[in-house]
Amino acid sequence: MDYKIRWATCGDSKELGYVHANSWKVAYKDIISDKVLDEITLEKRKKRFEKAIKNREKENAVLIVDKEIVGFIALGECRDEDLDNYIGEIYAIYLLPSYWRKGLGSSLLEWGIKELENRGYEEITLWVLEDNEESKNFYESKGFKEEGKREKIKIGDKYLEKVRYKKILDKHLKI
Numbered sequence: 001m002d003y004k005i006r007w008a009t010c011g012d013s014k015e016l017g018y019v020h021a022n023s024w025k026v027a028y029k030d031i032i033s034d035k036v037l038d039e040i041t042l043e044k045r046k047k048r049f050e051k052a053i054k055n056r057e058k059e060n061a062v063l064i065v066d067k068e069i070v071g072f073i074a075l076g077e078c079r080d081e082d083l084d085n086y087i088g089e090i091y092a093i094y095l096l097p098s099y100w101r102k103g104l105g106s107s108l109l110e111w112g113i114k115e116l117e118n119r120g121y122e123e124i125t126l127w128v129l130e131d132n133e134e135s136k137n138f139y140e141s142k143g144f145k146e147e148g149k150r151e152k153i154k155i156g157d158k159y160l161e162k163v164r165y166k167k168i169l170d171k172h173l174k175i
Contacts, residue, residue, distance in 0.1 A: 008049070008060040075090050124169065130150070146165055
């Protein structure tokens with residue numbers, strides 16, 4: 001499948017909101033309450049992306065198939081205070097559900113890893129909800145390993161646990 005990846009612009013906010021809202025509603029269907037998922041709207045997500053893109057250039061990249069944005073990745077410097085500044089982070093990666101299991105998520109993740117490596121980061125972290133087995137399996141298949149850090153987060157009226165994964169970039173592997 002032919003695709004293109006480029007940096008997001010403010011003009012992409014509506015499509016980013018659509019991808020984010022729709023992928024959340026499917027990916028977290030059995031993890032997050034229906035009430036919370038029903039409150040996720042395109043308009044709320046669009047505003048969130050407008051602000052994010054305006055304030056942080058080169059953090060969100062879009063994946064395009066047939067001139068349509070079908071996925072995105074958000075990345076940058078690791079936000080975790082307990083880690084050093086040589087670590088990058090993948091903040092989010094989402095695809096429209098109809099594009100899952102076609103290799104596009106792998107391509108987008110590989111693009112993000114290469115981008116962080118080009119910025120000089122030696123390691124990459126990301127967070128995954130403990131109950132999201134599909135995502136955990138995906139990241140593990142790409143060389144990420146659960147590293148032990150866990151945090152509780154509140155989504156709606158429910159507390160969920162998220163786990164941190166880490167990957168040491170190939171050029172920094174100790175031999």
